[in-house]
Amino acid sequence: MSLAAALPQTAPVENRTRALRAVPAAPEPRGFALYVGLDEEAARAAGTSLGAIVEAIKTTIGELAPAAQSYAAVALAPAGVGGRDVDVVRLALQEPTAVARNTAEPAEDEEELDRAHAGVVIDISRKRVVLDNATATLTYKEFELLQYLVLREGRTIERTELINALWSAHDGEIPNERTIDVHVRRLRSKLGRYEDIVRTVRGAGYRFDRHADVSIRHASTPSPDLF
CATH class of the missing domain: 1.10.10.10 (Winged helix-like DNA-binding domain superfamily/Winged helix DNA-binding domain)
Known part of the structure; x- marks a missing residue:
């Protein structure tokens, strides 16, 4: 699951044509991504669900920073794939560091x-x-x-x-x-x-x-x- 602040919808025209890079020339914090390794079975065992956890996180963000924009995505991976859950999620959602380690x-x-x-x-x-x-x-x-x-x-x-x-x-x-x-x-x-x-x-x-x-x-x- 990835939760990140969305980019503004009114970006300058000249910036729209630029290819996004992992590390921009003049970087500045624009949000964050949170990767959570947890499947539905484990969530149910804890008395909750992925959807409920996502909503709770979004509610907390709304309370802490009402102006924040958020987006959540569920990571899908082949059943039974090996590895720590959080690392499987990072790869499934194409987190740059995880991808680089596995494709170099x-x-x-x-x-x-x-x-x-x-x-x-x-x-x-x-x-x-x-x-x-x-x-x-x-x-x-x-x-x-x-x-x-x-x-x-x-x-x-x-x-x-x-x-x-x-x-x-x-x-x-x-x-x-x-x-x-x-x-x-x-x-x-x-x-x-x-x-x-x-x-x-x-x-x-x-x-x-x-x-x-x-x-x-x-x-x-x-x-x-x-x-």
């Missing part, structure tokens, strides 16, 4: 791209994770675990599936479901402030949720779950 063309020099990317780079082709320009010190098993979730983005993976897929008799002791929780906790600790890209689904397992801050580099051929 790869740089010829990957090291240069790493330095320029503030966020998470999950590099499946080179088996590494870069956090805010610094390489994370993941173990092989931690990367395998993260990669397994990434390659199944948006799907909740049960603990038993992780055990069966990522461990074998050659690994010695086969972990139990509680051990998987320990591995996930260690992985999250190394992801730092981006730990919530690995989300716990209560009573079910774990899921990878892509943020607008996350960039994934795939190998030219399908990547195996084990390496």
Whole structure:
């Protein structure tokens, strides 16, 4: 949902022919956009609805600034798409920063791209994770675990599936479901402030949720779950 102050309807003629840019030559605040990640089911669970929330926000704006103009839009996204709700909304409504992170063309020099990317780079082709320009010190098993979730983005993976897929008799002791929780906790600790890209689904397992801050580099051929 995006709520923003509308532009005046009587703009000078010479300005109407100018293409709008994300950052104008002489910027000045003209309003704001508020992105809210919330679906109807979650709203109903809270005893309300998206429409009621929109009306409450518009009423509050009217009380605080009676002269303000407002516009609300509901973000539509494919059912079951992964990622934090608010980031899905930002992409669906074409918020410039979110769009730029997801459409930027790869740089010829990957090291240069790493330095320029503030966020998470999950590099499946080179088996590494870069956090805010610094390489994370993941173990092989931690990367395998993260990669397994990434390659199944948006799907909740049960603990038993992780055990069966990522461990074998050659690994010695086969972990139990509680051990998987320990591995996930260690992985999250190394992801730092981006730990919530690995989300716990209560009573079910774990899921990878892509943020607008996350960039994934795939190998030219399908990547195996084990390496």
